[in-house]
Amino acid sequence: xxxxxxxxxxxxxxxxxxxxxxxxxxxxxxxxxxxxxxxxxxxxxxxxxxxxxxxxxxxxxxxxxxxxxxxxxxxxxxxxxxxxxxxxxxxxxxxxxxxxxxxxxxxxxxxxxxxxxxxxxxxxxxxxxxxxxxxxxxxxxxxxxxxxxxxxxxxxxxxxxxxxxxxxxxxxxxxxxxxxxxxxxxxxxxxxxxxxxxxxxxxxxxxxxxxxxxxxxxxxxxxxxxxxxxxxxxxxxxxxxxxxxxxxxxxxxxxxxxxxxxxxxxxxxxxxxxxxxxxxxxxxxxxxxxxxxxxxxxxxxxxxxxxxxxxxxxxxxxxxxxxxxxxxxxxxxxxxxxxxxxxxxxxxxxxxxxxxxxxxxxxxxxxxxxxxxxxxxxxxxxxxxxxxxxxxxxxxxxxxxxxxxx
Numbered sequence: 001x002x003x004x005x006x007x008x009x010x011x012x013x014x015x016x017x018x019x020x021x022x023x024x025x026x027x028x029x030x031x032x033x034x035x036x037x038x039x040x041x042x043x044x045x046x047x048x049x050x051x052x053x054x055x056x057x058x059x060x061x062x063x064x065x066x067x068x069x070x071x072x073x074x075x076x077x078x079x080x081x082x083x084x085x086x087x088x089x090x091x092x093x094x095x096x097x098x099x100x101x102x103x104x105x106x107x108x109x110x111x112x113x114x115x116x117x118x119x120x121x122x123x124x125x126x127x128x129x130x131x132x133x134x135x136x137x138x139x140x141x142x143x144x145x146x147x148x149x150x151x152x153x154x155x156x157x158x159x160x161x162x163x164x165x166x167x168x169x170x171x172x173x174x175x176x177x178x179x180x181x182x183x184x185x186x187x188x189x190x191x192x193x194x195x196x197x198x199x200x201x202x203x204x205x206x207x208x209x210x211x212x213x214x215x216x217x218x219x220x221x222x223x224x225x226x227x228x229x230x231x232x233x234x235x236x237x238x239x240x241x242x243x244x245x246x247x248x249x250x251x252x253x254x255x256x257x258x259x260x261x262x263x264x265x266x267x268x269x270x271x272x273x274x275x276x277x278x279x280x281x282x283x284x285x286x287x288x289x290x291x292x293x294x295x296x297x298x299x300x301x302x303x304x305x306x307x308x309x310x311x312x313x314x315x316x317x318x319x320x321x322x323x324x325x326x327x328x329x330x331x332x333x334x335x336x337x338x339x340x341x342x343x344x345x346x347x348x349x350x351x352x353x354x355x356x357x358x359x360x361x362x363x364x365x366x367x368x369x370x371x372x373x374x375x376x377x378x379x380x381x382x383x384x385x386x387x388x389x390x391x392x393x394x395x396x397x398x399x400x401x402x403x404x405x406x
Contacts, residue, residue, distance in 0.1 A: 001377060002032045003368075004068030006061060007039040009085070010075045012346065014042040014353035017072040017100060019361040020053035026365065027054035030376060034064045043353035065091035070378070072364055073100035075347075077111050085111065094119040095395065097378050099368060101125055101139070104392045104400055105294030112398060119396040121380055125367060126293070127390045127400070134386050137370065139363035141185045146356055147348045148189030148289065151316045152178070155285040156197050158314045158341055164198020175200045179279055180219070181300060181325060182289035183210040186318055190287045191219045202279065205290075206272075224275040273302060281308040286315040288325035301326035303337070311339030320344030 003026060005018050016039050018026075023033045033055040037047055047057045058064050065071075065088060076085070076098055089111075092098070098115065102124040115122055125139045135141075156163050159176060166173040178194040180187050183205035191214060194201045201219040214221040280286055280301065286309075291297050297319035306315065306328055317329040320343075324330075328337050329344040336342075349356040370386050373379030380387060380394045392400040 002034055002067055002069045004064045004071045005033060005035045005039055005055075006064060006071070006073065006088070007036050007042075008074050010347075012350055013075055014350045015074045015357045015360060016040040016043050016045060016353075017074050017357075017360065017364055019043075019045050019358050020049045020055075021358075022361040022365040023050055023053040023055045026368075029369075032056065034058055034067055036061050036064050040357070043357040045354075045357065061088075062091055066093065068096060069093065070097040070099060070368070072368070073098065074360060076100045077103035077109065086114070089114045089118055089120075092118050092120055096120050097371075098122045099125075099364060102392060107392070107398055107400055112393065115393055116396045116398060120393060121378070121391070121395055122393040123367070123371065123380070123387075123390045124392050124400075125363065125390070127392070128367070129385060129389045131385065137363050137367040137386070139360050142359040142363055143349045143356065144185035144289075145189045146352050146359070147318055148186035148191075148287075149193045150348050150352060151186070151287045151289075151318055151345075152190045152193035152197065154343065154345070155194070155287060155314055155316050156199075158316075158343065159285050160312045161284065162198075163194065176284040177202070177282060178285045178287065179203065179222075179283040180287045180289065181205075181276070182291070183207075183214050184289060184291075187287070187289040188213060188217065190289065191217045194285075194287075195219060199285070202283075204272075204276070204279070206268075222275065222279055224272055272300065273305070276300065277302075277305050277308060280305045281310075284310065284313050286313070287318065288315065289318045290325050291319050291322060295322075297322040297325050299323075299325065299327050301328075303328055306340050306342065307338045309338070309340045313339075314341045314343065317342065317344050318348065321346050 008015060026033055035050050035055045035057050037057050037059045040046065040050065051057055098120055102122055104124040104126060128134045128137055155178065161176055162173060163176045165175040176199045178199040178201045180190045180201065180203040183203050187203060191201050191203050195218050202222050203214045203219050204222040204224060211221045288301060290300055315326055317324045317326050319325045320329050320331045324344055326342055328335055328342050331344045332346045334341055334343050371378040371380065373382060380391050
């Protein structure tokens with residue numbers, strides 16, 4: 001197959017979908033790779049590196065689009081908010097395959113209608129099932145891992161005090177207190193990195209099953225009591241029962257299939273806020289990572305909580321792109337409130353473009369290989385759990401109806 005690789009057009013996106021190592025792997029398997037000149041430069045991979053790996057470097061973007069059979073992209077759907085994607089889709093050959101992050105939770109988005117009109121197939125990396133066989137393809141986890149690392153480093157950089165305890169001639173410097181809200185992949189990496197930097201770390205997640213993972217990293221797991229069966233409304237009773245089941249070792253009411261956090265109702269979040277207010281007030285740095293796939297991020301940190309933090313403290317909101325976990329967060333900006341800095345970084349993995357591209361390249365190549373049939377071409381109709389979960393469009397037919405109810 002002829003695999004096309006373009007320069008990403010989403011503002012600030014520095015990653016590239018394939019690095020030379022996987023180009024070499026694909027060429028060896030009998031595929032051709034067509035690279036738009038300069039596509040890898042922003043992430044540290046030069047045209048000459050791609051040529052050495054066996055890719056054909058082409059100056060014109062349109063020439064790559066017209067020849068390709070499969071397009072590997074990082075943020076194809078995100079680029080649809082710009083001007084480039086319309087001409088890109090119009091230039092795609094009928095029957096082509098688009099593979100990448102497609103933001104598939106809104107199947108009515110214009111990008112899918114345009115792809116359908118072209119008779120194009122589309123496979124979304126966001127929809128990978130959380131199963132062992134798909135781990136090598138899990139680009140979301142790889143991206144979140146880097147985001148958690150970068151958030152901890154960013155907090156250490158912005159905080160006007162050091163993370164570790166230090167013994168000096170002038171006296172002992174006590175370690176910084178870091179609180180991580182959300183213990184998924186990003187949260188766990190933030191915990192590990194902050195701990196390696198010497199901070200005293202605590203964390204909280206609605207999924208009590210991650211408690212052991214938090215403790216294994218040397219952090220304290222914050223216990224938050226939720227309304228029990230004696231609550232004065234029916235919603236409180238249901239939430240209390242779910243929390244009780246989790247404490248007993250069962251699945252929490254806040255945990256969805258596949259280990260993701262499930263969005264809860266406002267009564268549940270009110271119970272959280274009572275405890276979070278005191279924990280956040282004691283913290284020098286707060287890193288929030290709570291997210292529900294395909295939906296707005298839950299607002300967990302209020303203006304009142306931020307006002308209770310010590311002047312000079314920092315809050316890094318990794319959910320900024322989906323609205324933020326803090327109600328003061330402004331996506332892509334740094335806000336100061338009562339002496340506290342609230343950072344809302346966007347596409348944080350792009351700031352680590354070299355490493356992020358390397359990981360993403362391995363993920364997308366592994367998924368592409370899983371799609372191939374015996375003839376070496378994508379076979380989107382085959383009976384395979386991964387293929388069925390990730391295919392959004394097949395030859396222009398919309399197959400994915402939106403966010404699954406898990």
